[in-house]
Amino acid sequence: MKDKVLRAFAEMENVKERTMRESENAKKFAIQNFAKCLLDVADNLSRASSAAKESFTKIDVSKDTGGSVLQLQTLLEGVEMTEKQLSEVFRKFGLEKYNPRNEEFDPNRHNAVFQVPDASKPANHVAVVLKVGYMLHDRVIRPAEVGVTVAMS
Numbered sequence: 640m641k642d643k644v645l646r647a648f649a650e651m652e653n654v655k656e657r658t659m660r661e662s663e664n665a666k667k668f669a670i671q672n673f674a675k676c677l678l679d680v681a682d683n684l685s686r687a688s689s690a691a692k693e694s695f696t697k698i699d700v701s702k703d704t705g706g707s708v709l710q711l712q713t714l715l716e717g718v719e720m721t722e723k724q725l726s727e728v729f730r731k732f733g734l735e736k737y738n739p740r741n742e743e744f745d746p747n748r749h750n751a752v753f754q755v756p757d758a759s760k761p762a763n764h765v766a767v768v769l770k771v772g773y774m775l776h777d778r779v780i781r782p783a784e785v786g787v788t789v790a791m792s
Contacts (some may be wrong), residue, residue, distance in 0.1 A: 640650050640656050645712075646720075646730045647729070652785055655760065657701075658666055658792055661699075662719075663722070667733070667775075667776055668775060668776070668778065669776055670734075670775070671780055672771075673728070674732070674734050674775055674779055674780060675781065676783055677725070677729075678780075679723070680774055681722070681725055681726070681729070681736075682770065684718060684721060684722040685722060685724065687718045687720050688715065688719055691711060691714055691715040691718060692715065694711055695708075695711065695715075698711070701760075706742075707746075708709050729773075733775055733776045734773055734774070734775050734780075735773065735774050735775075736767055736771050736772070736773055737771065737772050737773070737774060737783065738771045738772075738783070739765045739768060739772065739783050739785060740765055740766075740767075741760075741764060741765060741766075742764065742765050743764055743765075744763045744764060744785070745764060746764060747779065747782075748772060748782055748783065748784055749765060749772070749783050749784075749785045750782040750783065750784050750785065751785060751786070751787045752769060752784050752785065752786060752790045753767075753786045753787065754787055754788070755767060755787065755788050756789055756790075757788045757790065757791070760786065760788045762788055762789055762790040763772045763787060763788065764787065765783075765785045765786070765787060765788075766786050766788045767776045767785060767786035768782040768783055768785050768786075769784040769785065770783060771783055
């Protein structure tokens with residue numbers, strides 16, 4: 640009888656610990672779907688910032704009589720501030736961006752889109768990053784889209 644009581648008590652403790660662990664994970668990863676949807680927004684802000692910076696190199700400031708340089712500068716500052724604020728919110732909730740350039744290819748963290756023959760780099764390493772990856776705490780929610788080096792034959 641004493642053995643049965645001890646076993647029942649141990650089972651109750653195991654159930655309690657498992658329930659607590661599952662509850663913590665549910666809280667920790669509750670925003671996963673919402674965060675996935677925002678990743679495209681972050682990508683678009685990054686592209687907008689890059690496009691505005693590239694536009695600066697094409698403008699002849701001496702011919703700017705309409706003030707377009709100032710307008711473009713203001714737009715760029717607004718986009719960069721929004722991008723920075725979004726990154727801070729991501730970090731606050733455990734969402735981290737990672738850029739795996741030159742890392743060894745890891746199928747758990749990277750999605751190989753193409754192969755790059757490159758004798759200057761070791762085989763099976765990330766040569767090109769098309770899209771950065773994101774992790775929510777310790778879980779990959781979007782693998783990085785990459786080009787991977789292959790050995791030259």
